[in-house]
Amino acid sequence: MYTNFVHTKILNTTRRPTIGVFDSGFGGLTVLKALLEVVPDAEYAYFGDTARLPYGSKSVETVARYAVEASHFLESQGAQLLVIACNTATALALDRICAAAHVPVVGVVEPGAEAASSATKNRKVVVIGTEATVSSHAYRKALENRGLQAREKACPLLVPLVEEGWVEHSVTEQVAQIYLAEAFADGFHDADTMVLGCTHYPLLKSLLRRVAPAHVSIVDSAESTARAVSTHFQELLPDSDSGVEERRSAPRLKFFATDSTEKFRRLGQRFLGLPIENVEHVDLKE
Amino acid sequence: MYTNFVHTKILNTTRRPTIGVFDSGFGGLTVLKALLEVVPDAEYAYFGDTARLPYGSKSVETVARYAVEASHFLESQGAQLLVIACNTATALALDRICAAAHVPVVGVVEPGAEAASSATKNRKVVVIGTEATVSSHAYRKALENRGLQAREKACPLLVPLVEEGWVEHSVTEQVAQIYLAEAFADGFHDADTMVLGCTHYPLLKSLLRRVAPAHVSIVDSAESTARAVSTHFQELLPDSDSGVEERRSAPRLKFFATDSTEKFRRLGQRFLGLPIENVEHVDLKE
Numbered sequence: 001m002y003t004n005f006v007h008t009k010i011l012n013t014t015r016r017p018t019i020g021v022f023d024s025g026f027g028g029l030t031v032l033k034a035l036l037e038v039v040p041d042a043e044y045a046y047f048g049d050t051a052r053l054p055y056g057s058k059s060v061e062t063v064a065r066y067a068v069e070a071s072h073f074l075e076s077q078g079a080q081l082l083v084i085a086c087n088t089a090t091a092l093a094l095d096r097i098c099a100a101a102h103v104p105v106v107g108v109v110e111p112g113a114e115a116a117s118s119a120t121k122n123r124k125v126v127v128i129g130t131e132a133t134v135s136s137h138a139y140r141k142a143l144e145n146r147g148l149q150a151r152e153k154a155c156p157l158l159v160p161l162v163e164e165g166w167v168e169h170s171v172t173e174q175v176a177q178i179y180l181a182e183a184f185a186d187g188f189h190d191a192d193t194m195v196l197g198c199t200h201y202p203l204l205k206s207l208l209r210r211v212a213p214a215h216v217s218i219v220d221s222a223e224s225t226a227r228a229v230s231t232h233f234q235e236l237l238p239d240s241d242s243g244v245e246e247r248r249s250a251p252r253l254k255f256f257a258t259d260s261t262e263k264f265r266r267l268g269q270r271f272l273g274l275p276i277e278n279v280e281h282v283d284l285k286e
Numbered sequence: 287m288y289t290n291f292v293h294t295k296i297l298n299t300t301r302r303p304t305i306g307v308f309d310s311g312f313g314g315l316t317v318l319k320a321l322l323e324v325v326p327d328a329e330y331a332y333f334g335d336t337a338r339l340p341y342g343s344k345s346v347e348t349v350a351r352y353a354v355e356a357s358h359f360l361e362s363q364g365a366q367l368l369v370i371a372c373n374t375a376t377a378l379a380l381d382r383i384c385a386a387a388h389v390p391v392v393g394v395v396e397p398g399a400e401a402a403s404s405a406t407k408n409r410k411v412v413v414i415g416t417e418a419t420v421s422s423h424a425y426r427k428a429l430e431n432r433g434l435q436a437r438e439k440a441c442p443l444l445v446p447l448v449e450e451g452w453v454e455h456s457v458t459e460q461v462a463q464i465y466l467a468e469a470f471a472d473g474f475h476d477a478d479t480m481v482l483g484c485t486h487y488p489l490l491k492s493l494l495r496r497v498a499p500a501h502v503s504i505v506d507s508a509e510s511t512a513r514a515v516s517t518h519f520q521e522l523l524p525d526s527d528s529g530v531e532e533r534r535s536a537p538r539l540k541f542f543a544t545d546s547t548e549k550f551r552r553l554g555q556r557f558l559g560l561p562i563e564n565v566e567h568v569d570l571k572e
Contacts, residue, residue: 171464174460
């Protein structure tokens with residue numbers, strides 16, 4: 001259960017470890033939503049780089065620079081574990097973020113690939129994502145490392161359609177049909193698993209379920225990422241029993257955004273599925 | 287006529303005045319295209335803030351900060367006149383840019399409103415643009431100052447559809463139909479003029495021509511802005527005849543982008559309608 005949290009400094013004011021969650025904007029809130037279910041006994045600091053979104057159409061250099069800045073910010077807020085809840089940032093910059101961070105880092109690509117590997121029977125997987133994620137071939141590499149065949153397909157219109165709120169709209173259905181027809185063409189018509197390689201796409205899950213071939217399993221990397229985080233999180237817990245009571249209370253959430261906090265509150269709750277009360281504006285240039 | 291230019295420092299190496307053109311990305315190239323026809327005897331420095339696009343979904347504070355940085359950059363490149371070839375930056379930050387600049391500044395909203403005022407017979411005008419431009423009501427104010435009634439309509443999907451290259455696609459036509467049906471509803475069915483309040487939209491002009499009511503005149507603010515710039519430009523020309531020969535040669539263009547230069551070249555030529563050869567990467571943080 002989540003309740004409104006009291007706005008407090010996270011640094012060392014609690015015995016519960018803080019997990020820093022980072023995304024270019026709102027999509028990472030679908031990962032946070034999964035984390036709240038799987039790892040409820042944590043503090044959370046969520047950073048949305050909304051002034052510079054979207055990352056999906058930007059270059060490696062730019063995304064890496066932004067992601068490293070965000071990671072440092074979250075560490076300054078006391079994060080003892082970083083979740084890169086953005087497929088583009090993970091795909092383009094996970095190595096750079098790991099090298100720059102002083103705490104463990106979990107991205108969304110490896111957990112997504114692992115879940116696809118468990119789900120597929122014929123070892124043929126389709127991945128849909130942003131232009132930048134697809135161009136990086138991070139998913140293809142992660143899937144091929146597991147002995148799977150992969151087809152990646154960029155779907156640049158799906159993010160703006162979600163942000164327009166057209167999650168159950170005939171236009172979105174047509175766009176998804178066009179993209180998925182191309183994704184499942186030419187030797188991939190029998191792929192039996194599709195990875196949602198963008199944290200916006202879980203909002204389209206039921207529409208994509210209708211549009212995708214009926215035999216296809218859909219893998220939401222938000223859920224598999226939350227399970228991966230859970231493993232790391234156990235290592236952060238103190239051995240003693242002190243603080244167990246506090247750990248069992250509802251998670252506390254703190255949100256940071258680089259653009260309008262009002263817009264973050266308004267749009268963010270669509271992704272988190274919960275009201276967002278406390279958002280602080282951050283200017284990374286300062 | 288435009289020919290490939292030699293990549294040279296603009297500062298004081300020529301008698302031809304330099305016009306600095308600024309946009310969040312590629313859309314401003316439609317304004318540059320109009321400028322090349324109307325003011326061929328200039329140097330041009332075009333700055334596309336592609337690492338931080340789009341501005342259309344961002345807040346006033348963020349857009350103003352980015353736009354002022356861009357203006358200072360163009361001045362540092364020798365610009366003697368600034369064209370804010372971005373409706374969102376003009377609508378949200380023209381006053382801040384003018385206050386921060388040391389040279390004359392021309393935005394796209396006033397020329398667009400002026401052209402609409404000339405075109406309309408029944409004084410009722412529809413303006414389509416990004417969410418941020420529409421929320422600012424900059425067009426409504428500019429049109430009401432001229433005694434016109436205005437209806438503004440945000441069309442956030444049109445920019446991503448143009449960037450996907452779907453400029454003559456049935457999905458784009460349906461999206462435009464939905465947006466324009468709302469724009470021309472409730473007392474505006476007889477509006478006789480529609481302003482393209484976003485520099486991406488000229489690429490959709492023929493599609494919008496089909497979708498808009500037949501009696502509606504479409505105003506492209508790129509063209510009216512170019513005419514406004516032409517007036518200012520005359521004042522920058524030296525009185526003497528020296529340099530007339532040089533001034534008459536083809537315009538020289540220099541492009542700067544904050545994200546990938548390769549992508550700027552590739553996507554940019556769709557908007558400019560000409561090959562883009564020389565793009566320099568700029569990092570405004572340094």
